[in-house]
Amino acid sequence: xxxxxxxxxxxxxxxxxxxxxxxxxxxxxxxxxxxxxxxxxxxxxxxxxxxxxxxxxxxxxxxxxxxxxxxxxxxxxx
Numbered sequence: 001x002x003x004x005x006x007x008x009x010x011x012x013x014x015x016x017x018x019x020x021x022x023x024x025x026x027x028x029x030x031x032x033x034x035x036x037x038x039x040x041x042x043x044x045x046x047x048x049x050x051x052x053x054x055x056x057x058x059x060x061x062x063x064x065x066x067x068x069x070x071x072x073x074x075x076x077x078x
Contacts, residue, residue, distance in 0.1 A: 002072045003056020009048045013041075017071055020056065025075035029066065037064045 006018040013030035033041050040062050041047045049061050059065035 001056075001069055004052050004058055004068045004071065005056070007050050007052050007058045009050045011044055013047060015050065015058065015071075017058070017075065019068070019072060019075075023072065023075060025078075027071050027074045032066070037062070040064070 002019045002021055002023070004017050005020050006016075008016040010016070012028075013033060014026050014028050016024070016026050018024045029041075032038055041060060041064055046060060046062065050058050051060070053059050053065070056068045057065045058068070058071070
């Protein structure tokens with residue numbers, strides 16, 4: 001399992017992610033922003049508050065998080 005070490009959010013709901021093995025890329029997470037946990041992330045102010053937790057997952061203040069494995073696969077297989 002690869003861990004995210006850096007995440008940068010952009011206004012179009014994409015994330016630039018850097019992983020612990022040096023892989024870096026952009027992921028469009030807009031299609032995942034539905035349902036009670038992720039719908040609030042459509043607020044650009046909240047979306048910009050993305051962080052990386054101690055497990056290498058990306059997360060937001062409302063407790064939404066995304067698996068680093070899924071994001072890694074998205075970068076390798078756009």
